Amino acid sequence: MNNSIKVLVVEDESKLARFMELELEHEGYKVAIAEDGKEAIDKYFAEEPDVVLLDLMLPQLNGIEVCRRIRKESADVPIIMITAKGETMDKIAGLDSGADDYMTKPFAVEELFARIRAALRRRTDKAEENNNNILTLKNLTIDLARHTVKFDNNDIELTKREFELLVYLVQNKNIVISREQILNKVWGYDYIGETNVVDVYIRYLRTKIDDKYGVKLLHTIRGVGYFAKDED
Numbered sequence: 001m002n003n004s005i006k007v008l009v010v011e012d013e014s015k016l017a018r019f020m021e022l023e024l025e026h027e028g029y030k031v032a033i034a035e036d037g038k039e040a041i042d043k044y045f046a047e048e049p050d051v052v053l054l055d056l057m058l059p060q061l062n063g064i065e066v067c068r069r070i071r072k073e074s075a076d077v078p079i080i081m082i083t084a085k086g087e088t089m090d091k092i093a094g095l096d097s098g099a100d101d102y103m104t105k106p107f108a109v110e111e112l113f114a115r116i117r118a119a120l121r122r123r124t125d126k127a128e129e130n131n132n133n134i135l136t137l138k139n140l141t142i143d144l145a146r147h148t149v150k151f152d153n154n155d156i157e158l159t160k161r162e163f164e165l166l167v168y169l170v171q172n173k174n175i176v177i178s179r180e181q182i183l184n185k186v187w188g189y190d191y192i193g194e195t196n197v198v199d200v201y202i203r204y205l206r207t208k209i210d211d212k213y214g215v216k217l218l219h220t221i222r223g224v225g226y227f228a229k230d231e232d
Contacts, residue, residue: 005120006030008049010040010066011082012058016105020053023109029116037061041069049077051116056083056094064097071098076126078119082107135170137217137230140209142170151213158208161186165201166209169218169228178225202226 007029011017014035021031032047034040038060044052052070056063067079080101081094091102100122101115135142141150147163149156158166164186169177179198187197206218219229 004030005051006032006047006049007116008032008034008040008043008047008052010034010037010043010052010054010058010063012036012055020109020112023112027113035059037063037066040066044070045073051119052077052079053112053116054079054081054099056081056085056090064093067094067097067099076123078116078123080112080115080119082112135167137170137173137228138215139213140170140217142167151209151215154213156208158205162201162204162208165198166205166228169226173228173230176221176225176227182226198226 005028007024009017009020009024009031011020011033012035017033017035021033024031032043032049034043036059040052040054040058041061043049054063054066058066061069063081063083067081070077070079078101079099080103081099082103082105083090083094084105094102100119103112103115133143133145135144139152142148143150144167149158149163149166165182168182168185182198202218202220210216210218217228219227221227
């Protein structure tokens, strides 16, 4: 059952809105109804739905404007436009305004359910992908996709090599990694240069993180290697 998933149906044809409400509730969804664009905005913020089924032609505000306003506040809620208009330009306008999918009336209710399930799966997959791109070490946050590092909300500027070294340590936090392992991973197996380069870059990171913020995240085990500590 889908009784924890809330759907906002934005539809000015009362009979169709009621039909969709009954079918969705029978499928196990919670349902809220809005009959014009202004009510849709109000209901969206009041109900915080998991999915929005949005008609294009609405009183007060049209579906394009409703979609744009919702997108300003929420990038991830699935929005499926449902309309009597099936022309290509209308579909493009709907998708360009931020809709995730587009259905043309009349439609089979089974297809609607399938579109909802697919939209929810995409949102879940995207959330998992974003989570996989974030590494944390106490107050330190590394965004692998954006190539950024923050301590609390403070940006930390790192060189490419410093970033790669920090990522490797945090990915293996609380595990001691030898200089040789770090050299192979961060500088490459064919690296030819000073063997103390790891020590130098660890000092760079400590200056920018540990020393600057008064913490002790990067640790040394003499004669063995280094590790990032996430435990008290």
